[in-house]
Amino acid sequence: MASEIMTLNMGPQHPSTHGVLRLVVELDGEVIQKITPHIGYLHRGIEKLSEHRTYHQTLPLTDRMDYLAPMHNNLGYVLAVEKLLGLDVPERAKLVRVIMAELTRLKSHLVWIACHALDIGAMTVFLYAFRERELVMDLYEMVSGARMTSNYFRVGGLSRDLPAGFEQKVQEIVDTFPGHFDTYEGLLTKNTIWLQRTIGNGVISAEDAIDFGISGPALRGSGVDFDLRRDLPYSGYEDFEFKVPVGENCDTFDRYKVRLVEMRESVKIIDQALKKLKPGPILADAPQVCYPPKESVYNSIEGLIHHFKIASEGFPVPEGEVYMAVENPKGELGYYIVSDGGNMPYRMRVRPPSFVNLSAIEKMAKGSMLADLVAVIGTLDIVLGEIDR
Amino acid sequence: MAENNRAVVKLKERFADALLEYKEHRGEVTVTVKKESILEVLKCLRDDLRYNFLSDVTAVDYLGQEPRFMVVYHLLSIPNKDRVRVKAPVTEADCSIDSATALWNSANWLEREAYDLFGINFKNHPNLVRILMTDDWVGHPLRKDYPLQGPDREPYKGRLS
Numbered sequence: 001m002a003s004e005i006m007t008l009n010m011g012p013q014h015p016s017t018h019g020v021l022r023l024v025v026e027l028d029g030e031v032i033q034k035i036t037p038h039i040g041y042l043h044r045g046i047e048k049l050s051e052h053r054t055y056h057q058t059l060p061l062t063d064r065m066d067y068l069a070p071m072h073n074n075l076g077y078v079l080a081v082e083k084l085l086g087l088d089v090p091e092r093a094k095l096v097r098v099i100m101a102e103l104t105r106l107k108s109h110l111v112w113i114a115c116h117a118l119d120i121g122a123m124t125v126f127l128y129a130f131r132e133r134e135l136v137m138d139l140y141e142m143v144s145g146a147r148m149t150s151n152y153f154r155v156g157g158l159s160r161d162l163p164a165g166f167e168q169k170v171q172e173i174v175d176t177f178p179g180h181f182d183t184y185e186g187l188l189t190k191n192t193i194w195l196q197r198t199i200g201n202g203v204i205s206a207e208d209a210i211d212f213g214i215s216g217p218a219l220r221g222s223g224v225d226f227d228l229r230r231d232l233p234y235s236g237y238e239d240f241e242f243k244v245p246v247g248e249n250c251d252t253f254d255r256y257k258v259r260l261v262e263m264r265e266s267v268k269i270i271d272q273a274l275k276k277l278k279p280g281p282i283l284a285d286a287p288q289v290c291y292p293p294k295e296s297v298y299n300s301i302e303g304l305i306h307h308f309k310i311a312s313e314g315f316p317v318p319e320g321e322v323y324m325a326v327e328n329p330k331g332e333l334g335y336y337i338v339s340d341g342g343n344m345p346y347r348m349r350v351r352p353p354s355f356v357n358l359s360a361i362e363k364m365a366k367g368s369m370l371a372d373l374v375a376v377i378g379t380l381d382i383v384l385g386e387i388d389r
Numbered sequence: 390m391a392e393n394n395r396a397v398v399k400l401k402e403r404f405a406d407a408l409l410e411y412k413e414h415r416g417e418v419t420v421t422v423k424k425e426s427i428l429e430v431l432k433c434l435r436d437d438l439r440y441n442f443l444s445d446v447t448a449v450d451y452l453g454q455e456p457r458f459m460v461v462y463h464l465l466s467i468p469n470k471d472r473v474r475v476k477a478p479v480t481e482a483d484c485s486i487d488s489a490t491a492l493w494n495s496a497n498w499l500e501r502e503a504y505d506l507f508g509i510n511f512k513n514h515p516n517l518v519r520i521l522m523t524d525d526w527v528g529h530p531l532r533k534d535y536p537l538q539g540p541d542r543e544p545y546k547g548r549l550s
Binding site for chain 1: 463471
């Protein structure tokens with residue numbers, strides 16, 4: 001019987017395309033022959049916009065890229081600017097950043113497991129994971145006032161100190177979340193349908209993963225033992241003990257297991273950070289860069305002028321260029337900033353992990369069935385906001 | 390010191406004529422090479438010094454300077470846990486450079502993005518078409534002379550490098 005290639009448009013609003021992704025899939029029966037991804041529907045122009053804003057004004061743009069992990073985007077950016085400035089931040093600010101970054105990893109991975117399970121047909125896990133995610137969102141709201149666009153970190157430290165009762169709430173998460181992970185594993189890890197849909201699906205070898213620039217849990221799922229937090233540490237991560245999980249079979253199931261273990265390790269890091277947390281300053285002693293305390297702004301003309309000057313003019317950054325990458329839940333999120341000595345970045349480039357990871361989708365899904373493509377998209381954990389920027 | 394960096398030592402030995410500049414700033418080493426040698430330099434860094442992971446390819450528009458563009462590569466060595474930045478100047482008149490897709494597949498989309506947003510042609514790229522903007526889009530939005538607020542607006546006349 002003669003076969004004919006059929007072209008199928010998947011997305012941009014297909015439930016499994018996680019935002020606005022359109023895949024033109026060429027099929028021989030149900031077997032994928034070719035995939036052409038089409039991206040570029042959002043066009044927020046964050047890199048261009050940041051060239052016309054001061055360093056502080058650029059910060060709120062960053063947490064809108066990966067809206068599932070806003071504080072990681074903030075963190076990479078402030079670390080890059082601090083590196084350009086040669087500025088060190090106080091110990092308490094570093095620890096709070098680590099706590100918030102790891103809570104963010106939990107939050108992002110919870111959305112991943114929820115959506116990935118839903119894509120494959122497991123509704124219950126979706127409901128459970130979103131229930132737990134709300135607890136982390138409550139903490140976001142406590143510290144930053146927003147549930148999503150946090151804008152909490154600042155160049156030099158934090159925008160404000162932790163509110164009363166925050167540490168107890170985080171401790172509750174540390175105590176209860178491992179039990180929730182057991183529940184997810186109980187629902188999925190030995191579930192026959194889950195195993196058949198994920199084992200041997202979306203395989204990409206370690207060599208290919210490196211060749212395609214895949215990073216984060218997807219790279220570790222392919223057996224590459226590399227994590228920026230441990231291997232090129234930042235923000236004090238070298239002082240924490242945690243395991244870096246790696247996969248063996250380079251498939252969707254391994255990436256699932258890697259992310260689950262990562263969530264357990266994040267809880268351990270948060271626990272260690274909570275124990276180390278001591279009272280102290282949350283901003284560097286750099287009045288030319290950092291906003292003054294709010295009491296000083298409200299109660300003294302000097303404080304008001306200081307605030308106004310930094311808000312309107314920003315601060316000059318010495319000429320130079322830096323690349324600062326953080327281990328965001330999706331992979332290596334890098335900020336390359338070129339300064340010409342002015343108060344705005346001359347060039348700000350974001351190295352987006354989802355963008356680079358997505359480029360390997362054809363390699364991972366070619367030759368498998370159309371239904372498996374849904375699992376591959378889910379296992380890459382892409383966020384289109386970061387891909388289009 | 391940049392002189393002692395293993396990438397700089399190797400490149401000084403192998404590509405003395407192509408090496409335009411090397412420096413260290415905030416602990417990061419940047420090597421600037423002639424664009425004609427970019428593929429050989431990247432290949433040497435990948436094969437001899439195990440910078441096996443191409444993190445990023447992008448460009449900077451130094452409008453008002455000559456050469457106008459700088460193509461920037463960020464390499465990571467997973468085994469040695471260090472990074473190096475390689476740059477190659479590209480003129481506006483001959484706005485092209487060899488594609489690194491022959492060395493890494495990750496260069497494919499990253500170079501398409503640099504082509505789309507800066508208009509830099511990557512020679513021998515297997516599919517050099519726009520990736521974020523539509524195929525019929527006029528201009529390259531990340532160029533400094535492209536209006537911030539989009540087409541049909543006044544070109545940006547503010548900051549030159």
